[in-house]
Amino acid sequence: MTQDIFSQFNPLEGKRFQVMDENGNISTDPTVAALRPAEVTDDFIKQAYEKMLFMKMADQKANNLQRTGRMGTYASIRGQEATQAGTALAMQRTDWLVPAFRELGVMWMHGVPMENMYVYWMGNEIGSLPPPDVNCIPISIAVGSQMLHAVGLGMGMKKKKETKVAVTFFGDGATSEGDFHEAMNCAGVFQPNTVFICQNNQWAISVPRSYQTKSVTIAQKAQAYGIPGIQVDGNDLIAMYVATKTAIDRARRGEGATLIEAYTYRLGDHTTSDDAKKYRDPAEVELWKPKDPMIRLQKYLAARNLWSQAYEDELVARYEKEIDVIVEKSQSVQYNPADIFDYTYAQLTPHLIEQRTEFLTRLEIQS
Numbered sequence: 001m002t003q004d005i006f007s008q009f010n011p012l013e014g015k016r017f018q019v020m021d022e023n024g025n026i027s028t029d030p031t032v033a034a035l036r037p038a039e040v041t042d043d044f045i046k047q048a049y050e051k052m053l054f055m056k057m058a059d060q061k062a063n064n065l066q067r068t069g070r071m072g073t074y075a076s077i078r079g080q081e082a083t084q085a086g087t088a089l090a091m092q093r094t095d096w097l098v099p100a101f102r103e104l105g106v107m108w109m110h111g112v113p114m115e116n117m118y119v120y121w122m123g124n125e126i127g128s129l130p131p132p133d134v135n136c137i138p139i140s141i142a143v144g145s146q147m148l149h150a151v152g153l154g155m156g157m158k159k160k161k162e163t164k165v166a167v168t169f170f171g172d173g174a175t176s177e178g179d180f181h182e183a184m185n186c187a188g189v190f191q192p193n194t195v196f197i198c199q200n201n202q203w204a205i206s207v208p209r210s211y212q213t214k215s216v217t218i219a220q221k222a223q224a225y226g227i228p229g230i231q232v233d234g235n236d237l238i239a240m241y242v243a244t245k246t247a248i249d250r251a252r253r254g255e256g257a258t259l260i261e262a263y264t265y266r267l268g269d270h271t272t273s274d275d276a277k278k279y280r281d282p283a284e285v286e287l288w289k290p291k292d293p294m295i296r297l298q299k300y301l302a303a304r305n306l307w308s309q310a311y312e313d314e315l316v317a318r319y320e321k322e323i324d325v326i327v328e329k330s331q332s333v334q335y336n337p338a339d340i341f342d343y344t345y346a347q348l349t350p351h352l353i354e355q356r357t358e359f360l361t362r363l364e365i366q367s
């Protein structure tokens with residue numbers, strides 16, 4: 001695999017890296033073909049499809065759990081499965097994942113158990129504690145703050161001459177935060193083992209991408225900070241894998257950070273607390289539906305006799321059962337409602353002591 005990808009797909013020249021189009025056809029462009037690594041076989045693609053189907057179903061289940069009052073709120077990844085699977089496949093288990101909040105798929109593929117994420121979105125912070133061998137920091141709701149953590153992690157790895165990498169996710173909206181610019185600047189200066197993945201899903205709640213920046217792409221911002229940046233079709237599993245693998249390998253060799261703009265689309269609402277119909281033209285959603293990352297993979301696999309409706313039905317039936325077990329497990333996790341007070345400060349402030357007492361008294365009255 002060559003590093004030329006960043007000069008061959010310069011965002012300032014209006015280029016976006018894509019390997020598989022929305023009809024499941026692989027690009028015949030020799031530049032693109034030369035970038036495809038040997039490990040991306042049909043079997044690799046089929047296995048990735050299965051992972052993506054599982055995350056799509058787990059995502060739908062989370063929405064359903066919220067709608068039936070069994071989950072507090074939830075931020076759907078629908079439409080962003082390829083961005084997440086492509087990156088997860090390029091990461092090694094020892095790498096650190098530094099997520100925002102719309103990363104159910106990549107977190108799960110990196111080893112965070114699905115029940116942890118359900119428990120978290122059910123409102124129980126214990127869900128943020130992954131098994132000890134899973135290198136993933138907790139979900140970051142404060143938009144953009146995690147990018148600086150990823151730079152810090154990457155700087156530490158670089159100083160220790162480790163070959164591990166910190167991969168951070170954030171949205172298009174997060175690029176308007178000062179944290180993004182601070183993180184990118186440090187990434188240019190200190191060349192940490194860090195990879196930035198911007199999931200540009202075109203919306204930040206009700207704010208469209210065009211309101212975030214006058215730059216034509218988010219990827220081009222990397223150039224001002226002196227690091228490579230590339231815009232990738234985020235709905236294209238192979239393109240995401242190739243681009244992130246190249247960036248991760250660079251960082252692993254100690255050559256510094258990269259910004260990847262995954263050009264994708266939020267097919268669902270911002271969260272279960274949102275109603276996008278109030279601010280987003282449904283026609284726009286219709287335009288993006290055929291670009292769904294799952295559809296093109298189905299077409300690709302079907303053309304090679306590797307996908308059929310029966311195969312899909314068998315997978316769906318199996319995953320439904322697996323997800324039901326996960327729901328059971330996540331609902332049976334015991335927690336103490338007072339934890340919200342007890343684990344915020346080392347010592348409670350007087351007004352929090354008062355609130356804690358009032359909260360527990362109310363719970364007692366209700367039960």
Ligand SMILES: Cc1ncc(C[n+]2csc(CCOP(=O)(O)OP(=O)(O)O)c2C)c(N)n1
Binds near residue numbers: 142143144170174
């Ligand atoms: C610092 C901060 N400001 C505002 C919010 C409220 N908020 C939550 S998500 C969000 C939009 C994020 O958009 P984007 O970065 O594009 O990510 P997406 O939700 O599209 O994945 C905002 C403004 C927040 N959580 N943190």
Ligand SMILES: [Mg+2]
Binds near residue numbers: 172173199201
């Ligand atoms: Mg967004």
